[in-house]
Amino acid sequence: MIVARDLHKSFRTRTGTVQAVSGVGFEARDGQITGLLGPNGAGKTTTLRMLYTLMRPDRGQIEVDGIDPARDPMAVRRALGVLPDARGIYKRLTARENIAYFARLHGMSAARTAERIATLSAALDMDDILDRQTEGFSQGQRTKTAIARALVHDPRNVILDEPTNGLDVMTTRAMRQFLFRLRDEGRCVIFSSHIMQEVAALCDRIVIIAKGQVVASGTADELRAQTGEASLEDAFVKVIGSGEGLQA
């Protein structure tokens, strides 16, 4: 369970201060997929970075399974599985070594690591690439490796930043099945996307972010009711104000 309350974050750049996030709050429950939908540059990645302790919010609170990352960031990192926007893998290591490296950093035993890698490899259908050096992997193979690496410690909460970015149709479909599986295992899944159809198809709850703020949130039915639109896509466009930066 992840709770965010009134998050604010600004960056100082050469041209002045950029207010990336100004008032984002939502609740992501266990056993549900929560989608953050918003155009590029809306503040999704910054919000997620604050959730996984890479950034400290200027204002607002976060709770991950009741723990405040400001007070115990290590405990929060242990409770989270994170697929960041930057998802580079070590190209001279095999996929298995990439995953095992993170397992060791999580303090896992060799036996438990092997067991988890076997489980994840089966779930992500990556047995054939597991012992290849990752140099020359396709985008899909790299993403699978990065996801397995993020989930190797069997976290209760999973945060994925645009997980289907750059994937082909088949891999995207497999990825969606995998997300459902994570949800059915009772995990709290948060993912961000700028693809309306994907959010509509996957999410139990949707949080729509535009210009650093939450403009609407709720289940698909609630969003349709709030906006009075019959189609979810029309509802999205209506609350954001325009379809710019979104993808059908």
Added chain:
Amino acid sequence: MNALTTMWIVMCKELRDILRDRRTLVLTLVMGPLLFPAIMLGMGALTEKKLRTQSEKELEVPTIGLERAPNLVAFLATQGIRAVPAPEDLEQAIREQRVEVGMHIPEEFAADWRAGRPALVEVLVDTTQRDSAIPASRVQGALRAYGAQVGALRLLARGVDASVAQALNPGTRDVATDAARRGRVLAFILPYFMILTGFLGGMALVLDATAGERERQSLEPLLATPAARGAIVSGKIAAACILGLATLLLSLLALKSSALMATGITRQMDVSMLAIAKMLFVLLPILLVGTSLLTLLAASAKSLKEAQSHITWLMLLPMIPSLVLMANPVKTEAWQFAVPFLAQNQMLLRIIRAEAVSPREWAIYLGCSLGLALLLWGAAVLRYRQEKLAIST
């Protein structure tokens, strides 16, 4: 999980990563050790060959007024110096390095000689040409010997003991130890090479593991794990130190073998295993200083390319004390053991010259260099704790 375990895990991963990058590894590990023998054997052989040919080969000296002093010419011939008729433009020829050294016997030579007055013989040389030093001193030496010989004969003919005219017999006793004399040749070049090897030995790994990792976008996931950031950066520094240590060890062993293979002066350096071990120990702090500084710089750089461009000035840094010492040789004093690079330079010279280092000097040296390393390491750790570091885009 404690910080040491994390450090160990990160170190093993970084080493495994670089071990699979064969080309980088070979360039790092082998280039230095190959260059050492090449430079030492090459330079030693060249100097010696030059020395031998210039001091033993028959020297041809174009002479103006050759016919005015046939006896002198005959004497010079017995010393391996053959006087030949001079070309028209002797001075120009010397300036243009067509002739190494020339002689001028003036018209009054015969008259002065017969009258028993000192007869002028000029040696023509361009002292700004390094090449001319040995031939010129050969000719001057031969002229002095002829002068002394004839002078002594003249005194003898007048019934006077020649040694009466020699009131003083100046001599020089060189108190330099054998080891010091052997080390002199390499005093300038060797410390620089070794300090540079230590200083930048872990370069390839540091750049790849810090700026490279950020550029390849694998840093953000790494920092999202519960591993302590201080331990992560320490692990990377430790891996770079191990690579640097391997490079240093290979370089020192190459130095040892090339010193054994070489002829002449190079051969006589102190390259015992004890001396090698001491040099390695002296270079350890600079290895730590170098890798920590590089980590700090590379972690602060926006891109791998920016990080790489630091190498240019970093390579010149260890050269400064060598250059200063070359221009202005100073006595060894305690404070020098506190200045980075200068301290290593002095320590290495002591070891090459087989001189003792006092406990106080060891204390100053280790205290200051390890202190600096600690400071830089701390700065690198702080840098890794900053929020901005993780964001690669």
